[in-house]
Structure formats: structure tokens, C-alpha cells
Amino acid sequence: MNKGRLIVIDGIDGSGKTTQIELLKQVLASQGVPLQIISFPRYEDNEYGKLVKRYLEGEFGSINEVDPRKMACLFAGDRLLAKPIIEKWLAEGKLVICNRYVSASKAHMGANLPKEKRAEFFKWLDVLEYETNAIPKEDLTILLTVDPEVGQKNVLGRHPDLHEDNLKHLEEANKIYLELSGMEPNWEVINCIENGQMRSKEAIHQDIMQILSKIS
Ligand code: ADP
Numbered sequence: 001m002n003k004g005r006l007i008v009i010d011g012i013d014g015s016g017k018t019t020q021i022e023l024l025k026q027v028l029a030s031q032g033v034p035l036q037i038i039s040f041p042r043y044e045d046n047e048y049g050k051l052v053k054r055y056l057e058g059e060f061g062s063i064n065e066v067d068p069r070k071m072a073c074l075f076a077g078d079r080l081l082a083k084p085i086i087e088k089w090l091a092e093g094k095l096v097i098c099n100r101y102v103s104a105s106k107a108h109m110g111a112n113l114p115k116e117k118r119a120e121f122f123k124w125l126d127v128l129e130y131e132t133n134a135i136p137k138e139d140l141t142i143l144l145t146v147d148p149e150v151g152q153k154n155v156l157g158r159h160p161d162l163h164e165d166n167l168k169h170l171e172e173a174n175k176i177y178l179e180l181s182g183m184e185p186n187w188e189v190i191n192c193i194e195n196g197q198m199r200s201k202e203a204i205h206q207d208i209m210q211i212l213s214k215i216s
Contacts, residue, residue: 004090011144014151039099048077056161068109111172
């Protein structure tokens with residue numbers, strides 16, 4: 001890995017993104033890999049992120065009441081503000097790992113739209129994020145899939161947000177993530193479930209390391 005790469009780790013709430021990124025941080029740092037990690041949304045960092053937090057706390061209405069495009073603009077605004085730092089890291093040759101990216105808006109906001117309106121929404125969002133805002137395009141997206149019930153159980157201790165609290169939403173978002181993995185280039189899918197339970201953190205980590213080892 002001798003030039004900057006933008007790797008996205010995505011998946012529904014409780015799929016283990018943060019856990020895996022923490023493991024990657026430890027292992028890649030010990031191997032001397034130049035690494036930067038950024039996690040979206042950044043709830044406290046800027047006004048877009050603060051509005052995202054208020055949306056997820058239900059302040060703007062239920063999932064069915066909010067306009068997915070308006071909400072997607074908030075998530076996109078937060079990412080836009082991170083563009084200079086991500087571009088700097090990439091120019092320095094860093095491996096940049098993103099906890100959620102544009103794919104998360106597609107899955108979570110798309111889940112709030114009727115199926116027949118999703119393709120148009122994805123196109124609109126690609127134009128907003130990658131052309132209008134011109135944020136860096138990811139080189140690879142690693143999708144962690146879990147049964148939504150298991151994901152929801154994994155985050156039971158957390159104060160549930162509008163998405164985590166709604167199993168139907170998580171199921172829809174999970175389906176969209178899987179659809180995106182078949183539609184968009186450079187996705188790798190890791191099934192994190194075996195016999196109805198989470199595979200071990202270490203086993204999932206090994207799968208991620210194997211995928212990363214193929215990146216030149
Ligand atoms: P996410 O960032 O995708 O929401 P987290 O990494 O925060 O998910 O994980 C949610 C919870 O699930 C945490 O309590 C974490 O310790 C637990 N967890 C994550 N991966 C596993 C795993 N493979 N096996 C068991 N528990 C896990």
C-alpha cells in the first residue's frame with residue numbers, strides 16, 4: 001500500500017464496524033501502515049452533524065415524516081466539511097478508513113423511500129456527493145452484514161436512535177446495502193453471522209485483512 005486509499009467500512013447499526021476499525025487500527029499501526037480513521041456522521045463536530053443528531057433523536061419527526069433528500073443533505077454536508085482533510089491524507093499516501101460514507105446515506109435514507117423511488121435517489125445522491133460536493137470517491141467498500149435482529153441486540157446498551165430502534169428500518173437498510181454491493185464497483189461483503197450468531201471478532205478481522213492485502 002504505497003499510495004493513498006479510501007476504504008469504507010459500512011453496514012447497519014451493530015454490525016461491528018467500530019469494533020473492526022479499532023482492531024484494524026491496532027494491527028495496521030503495529031505493522032507501520034500509515035493510517036487515518038474517520039467516522040461519519042460527526043455528531044458534535046459541526047452544524048450538519050448536530051442536525052443529524054437531532055434527526056436521529058426524532059426531533060424532526062418519525063422516519064416516515066422526514067424528507068430523505070433533506071436529511072441526506074445534512075449527512076452530505078458533514079462529509080463535505082471533511083473533504084480537505086481526507087484529500088490531504090490521501091495525498092500523503094495514507095490508508096484512510098471511513099466508518100460509514102455515502103453508502104450509509106443510500107441505505108438509511110433509501111430505506112425511508114418507496115422501492116420504486118430508490119434508484120433515482122441513488123443517482124441524485126451520487127451527483128450531490130461526488131460531483132457537486134466532489135468528495136473523494138472510495139476505492140473500496142467493505143460491507144459487514146448481520147441479521148438485523150442480531151445487530152439490534154448488539155446495540156441494546158446504547159440509547160436507541162431513530163434507526164436502531166426500528167427493526168423494519170434496519171431490515172430495509174440491510175437489503176439496500178446488499179443490493180448496492182451487487183450494483184456498484186469495488187464492494188466486498190463479509191457475512192458476520194454463523195448459525196444465527198456473530199462470528200468471532202478475530203475471524204471477521206482476518207477476512208478484512210485478507211481483503212486489504214489484495215489492495216496494491
Ligand atoms: P457498529 O459500529 O457497526 O454499530 P459496534 O462495533 O459498535 O457496531 O458493535 C456493536 C456491539 O457489538 C459492541 O458492543 C461490540 O462489542 C459488539 N460486537 C461487535 N462485533 C462483535 C462480534 N464479532 N461478536 C460479538 N460482539 C460483537
